Amino acid sequence: MENKRKYVIPGDLVTTGPFRPEQNVILEGKKIISTSIGISEIYDDSVRVIPLTGKYIPKIDDLVIGKVLSHTSLSWELDINSCYVGFLPAQDVFGRDFSAHADELSSKLKTGDLVAARIANFDRTRDPLITISDRDLGKIDSGSLVKISPSKVPRLIGKRGSMIQMIEQATNAAVTIGQNGWVVISCESPEGLLKAKKAIQMVNEKAHVANLTDQVKEMLESKGES
Amino acid sequence: MGGREATMVLLDENGIRCDGRKIDETRKITIKAGVLKNADGSAYIEFGDNKILVGIFGPRDVHPKHMSDTDTGILRVRYHMEPFSVTERKRPAPSRREIEISKVIKEALEPAVMLEKFPRTAVDVFIEVLQADGGTRCAALAAASVALADAGIPMRDMVAACASGKVADTIVLDVNNEEDQAGQADMPVGYMPNLEKITLLQLDGVLTPEEYKKCVDVGVNGCKLVYEIQKKALTDKYFGNGKD
Numbered sequence: 001m002e003n004k005r006k007y008v009i010p011g012d013l014v015t016t017g018p019f020r021p022e023q024n025v026i027l028e029g030k031k032i033i034s035t036s037i038g039i040s041e042i043y044d045d046s047v048r049v050i051p052l053t054g055k056y057i058p059k060i061d062d063l064v065i066g067k068v069l070s071h072t073s074l075s076w077e078l079d080i081n082s083c084y085v086g087f088l089p090a091q092d093v094f095g096r097d098f099s100a101h102a103d104e105l106s107s108k109l110k111t112g113d114l115v116a117a118r119i120a121n122f123d124r125t126r127d128p129l130i131t132i133s134d135r136d137l138g139k140i141d142s143g144s145l146v147k148i149s150p151s152k153v154p155r156l157i158g159k160r161g162s163m164i165q166m167i168e169q170a171t172n173a174a175v176t177i178g179q180n181g182w183v184v185i186s187c188e189s190p191e192g193l194l195k196a197k198k199a200i201q202m203v204n205e206k207a208h209v210a211n212l213t214d215q216v217k218e219m220l221e222s223k224g225e226s
Numbered sequence: 227m228g229g230r231e232a233t234m235v236l237l238d239e240n241g242i243r244c245d246g247r248k249i250d251e252t253r254k255i256t257i258k259a260g261v262l263k264n265a266d267g268s269a270y271i272e273f274g275d276n277k278i279l280v281g282i283f284g285p286r287d288v289h290p291k292h293m294s295d296t297d298t299g300i301l302r303v304r305y306h307m308e309p310f311s312v313t314e315r316k317r318p319a320p321s322r323r324e325i326e327i328s329k330v331i332k333e334a335l336e337p338a339v340m341l342e343k344f345p346r347t348a349v350d351v352f353i354e355v356l357q358a359d360g361g362t363r364c365a366a367l368a369a370a371s372v373a374l375a376d377a378g379i380p381m382r383d384m385v386a387a388c389a390s391g392k393v394a395d396t397i398v399l400d401v402n403n404e405e406d407q408a409g410q411a412d413m414p415v416g417y418m419p420n421l422e423k424i425t426l427l428q429l430d431g432v433l434t435p436e437e438y439k440k441c442v443d444v445g446v447n448g449c450k451l452v453y454e455i456q457k458k459a460l461t462d463k464y465f466g467n468g469k470d
Contacts, residue, residue, distance in 0.1 A: 037376070083284070
């Protein structure tokens with residue numbers, strides 16, 4: 001389906017014609033212009049640029065990993081590696097019958113704790129509202145945090161999860177990828193953990209390389225034998 | 227700089243300037259993107275003997291909070307010259323001139339940067355002039371634009387910049403320090419090459435209307451040359467040698 005992939009920088013013409021501008025492109029008269037450094041893709045009727053650099057901008061329904069910064073008597077504030085702080089209301093954790101007098105927020109989440117969360121709501125007027133009331137969400141008790149560039153998250157996941165599945169299978173680790181570029185790896189064996197960490201960092205550094213999947217595979221296998 | 231121009235030939239009879247360039251030639255320009263690790267985006271430019279380093283932070287929280295704007299992000303630019311950037315030690319405190327240049331660079335970048343995507347945040351641009359040799363504002367603007375792109379800040383277009391001027395009654399491209407001191411006019415131009423819009427235009431000196439038009443045209447052409455170098459800097463960093 002996809003065709004005409006092109007490297008673009010801001011201001012570059014991606015295409016002209018009746019296409020729908022999506023991510024990181026703007027319509028200027030009849031021209032569709034890229035607004036960031038990246039790879040342009042033209043699908044059936046839409047155009048977008050996959051950025052190669054930039055900060056994480058929250059999107060509704062994204063899975064992110066956050067770090068508790070502070071709390072008030074009603075909510076927590078989480079660092080989600082973005083220009084905005086994540087806002088986690090206490091009702092989300094304690095349930096409907098939360099009372100500010102009876103419940104102590106720090107009993108559930110303390111400053112510095114890592115949390116897997118989902119962006120519940122975000123618009124330009126308010127800080128992103130996040131939730132942890134879902135399966136697989138909530139406080140992360142164990143594992144190792146790796147920080148990568150948010151723009152390289154899609155590369156780490158790979159086509160239909162191919163890259164991350166390969167890393168998980170080869171190292172026997174469980175990897176939680178936050179769309180904000182924070183990744184938590186948990187693994188029983190220390191070697192597996194190290195190897196998974198190395199593989200993820202390799203993806204981060206060599207995201208633009210064409211046959212990266214093979215290179216990562218090679219690295220994973222070679223270390224396994226030695 | 228008093229009686230120096232009497233001994234210096236700014237433009238000889240063959241149309242060669244004091245540093246050996248032709249009238250429509252820029253100095254040697256090299257730009258490198260992403261030179262700093264801790265900044266979100268950065269660039270280093272060598273524009274003749276100018277050496278300028280630019281670092282970008284952002285979008286990030288605005289401090290002090292009252293400066294933030296609920297409708298849009300804000301751009302803050304600091305242009306600063308190192309004490310050792312000129313022949314005689316420059317006091318490091320921001321001078322009147324540096325405050326002005328910070329302002330004009332900010333206003334030259336604003337039309338390109340899509341700040342409305344990040345309400346309540348700030349993008350900080352720090353420009354450090356390591357060595358100055360005339361035309362630093364243009365060089366700084368060109369480098370700032372590359373650094374913003376490197377930081378992944380959405381932009382409608384790159385901003386290229388180059389100066390033109392009048393030296394020995396001739397309109398020339400990219401005036402250097404000597405020509406600036408002894409010449410008749412100096413015109414920095416900032417230009418968005420794809421949108422074909424001018425974002426910075428200053429003029430120091432006197433030009434006739436015809437000369438003015440020619441000077442703008444020459445400046446814009448210079449910007450197009452600079453744009454190719456900016457493009458190359460970004461392509462080199464992000465796409466390596468593998469072209470398309």
